Amino acid sequence: MAVKRYDPKIVFAPGSSEPVRDQLLRLFRQSFWRDGQAHAGQSLVSERSLSASLGIDRSAIHAVLEELSATGYLEKSASGRRYLLRNKSDLCFGKSIGIVLPFAFSKFINSNQYNHLRIQLYCGITERASSLGLGTILIELPDAKETLQAMDDFLSSRLPHLAGLIHFGSRGFASDPILGRCLEQRSLPQIMLLSEAPQYSHVGTVTFDARGTMMAVAQFLLSSGQKKLGVVFHEATFSREVKATMANLQECVEMLRESGMIINEDWIIRLEGTGCCNGLPEKMKKFLALEEKPDAIWCRNDFQALETIQLLQEGGLRVPQDISVIGTDDIFESKNAGSTLTTLQLPRYSLGVAAVDMLIEQIQNGVTPENKVKIFSPSLIVRQTTRG
Known part of the structure; x- marks a missing residue:
């Protein structure tokens, strides 16, 4: 037989x-x-x-x-x-999910500003992977100045032991061929968190709805008659290989305007350099000297929002009676400040869990329209720094 x-x-x-x-x-x-x-x-x-x-x-x-x-x-x-x-x-016995970090783990986990937000994402990944019997391994890619051959050697030594890769986004270089080489690996499922890799059709994306975020801010303010909006924004550097969600100031401003907000150029505070609040005190002095000011200010993150509130109050404005302030991220400090901050809350732990689930789905069924993109909606947490 x-x-x-x-x-x-x-x-x-x-x-x-x-x-x-x-x-x-x-x-x-x-x-x-x-x-x-x-x-x-x-x-x-x-x-x-x-x-x-x-x-x-x-x-x-x-x-x-x-x-x-x-x-x-x-x-x-x-x-x-x-x-x-x-x-x-x-099939994944003895394998691990590789977590590709943008920089050394010590810096990733100990950053004064964002470590708790990164930890939420990280815990979502590791705890979900563990529940499925998968390990996780931290991966720091070679320096962007290394040769592509060095990257190929790096990948060949690690890929056989991995079930897939989850990326924490760009490493901050204008061009990053090393990251690009990693993203080219079609044989290994890969997911980008809070960003996308538009050049690589096989790479999945787990992120949040940037347009929905801007609409949530606009709808809340418009409902209470606050139509004029200022913006505080630190524009990070991202490589051509990766596009981060809500990383471009002009795109965010256009989405807010399309949602009905009036945003004068004088009300846009652009921050540059290292540190998300770098240069904010000097630029806030110019803002406070303006004859016409907006009804509210939206800040790209909560650290900027908390410092903005302090600078506005030092300049003689009351928050929220004279001007409302909205942050983004819902960090620990936003709940425990003297005047608790109205902010946008992103479900970071859930994003980490979803990245693992998408990875497993792609291992099982390949990349399909159904498992290529997962988008979460943020929640607006209304507290004491807005009126209405």
């Missing part, structure tokens, strides 16, 4: 720009996830059969199957001549 063998029935695209190895790895992994439960323990059809059906040289098939065996997607028979399909629940 003939032994039944497993045929993954993958559809290879010979004209694709995706390298043959990467395409085969991706297609085989998807098939194994799809069929691992029903066909666990079955032998894969022969390399000769796969070579004939796919029109690919047998040596290329062999190299990919060896890699899949070495990384736990297949196991070899006792004779070492056949590849056996593993149970679906074991």
Whole structure:
């Protein structure tokens, strides 16, 4: 009686720009996830059969199957001549989700301004991964000035041990070919948090709704007759490989104007340099000297909002009686300031959880329109720094 063998029935695209190895790895992994439960323990059809059906040289098939065996997607028979399909629940056994940090972990976790927000994202990832039996490993990419060969060596030593990558966004360089090289790896599912990589169609995005955020601010202010708005914004540097959500001042201003707000150029406070509040005291002096001032100020983050309130009060304005102030992020200090801050709250822990779920979905089914983008809506937390 003939032994039944497993045929993954993958559809290879010979004209694709995706390298043959990467395409085969991706297609085989998807098939194994799809069929691992029903066909666990079955032998894969022969390399000769796969070579004939796919029109690919047998040596290329062999190299990919060896890699899949070495990384736990297949196991070899006792004779070492056949590849056996593993149970679906074991396909990520011994693997970890790589968390790609924008800089060294010590700086990432100890930053005075954003560490607690990053920790919320980080905990969402690690706790969700742990609940699924997956480990997590922190990855700091080589310096942007390193050669692409150095990056290739770095990737080849790590990718076989990873189920996928979750990126914490850009590293702040105008151009980052090292990050780009990482994002090019189609054989490995990758997700961007709070940003997107528009050049790489296979990379997923978990972020928040920037337009919805601006509309929430506008609708709240307009409902209480506050139509004139000032903006405090520190524009960060992001690489051409990655576009961060709500990182561009002009885009945010246009969305607010489209939502019905009046924003004069004199009411826009642009901050530059290191530190999100760098230069704010000097620019606030010019703002306070204006004859006409807005009804409210929206700040890109809560640190800017809290310092703005202090500077406005020192300049003789009452918050919120004379001018309202809205922040973004809902940091710990915003709840415990002398006058608790109205702010936009982002569900960062949930974003981290969603990134892991999207990664697993892409491992199982490949990238589809349904698992390519996940967008969360922020909540406006109304406290004491706004009127109405």
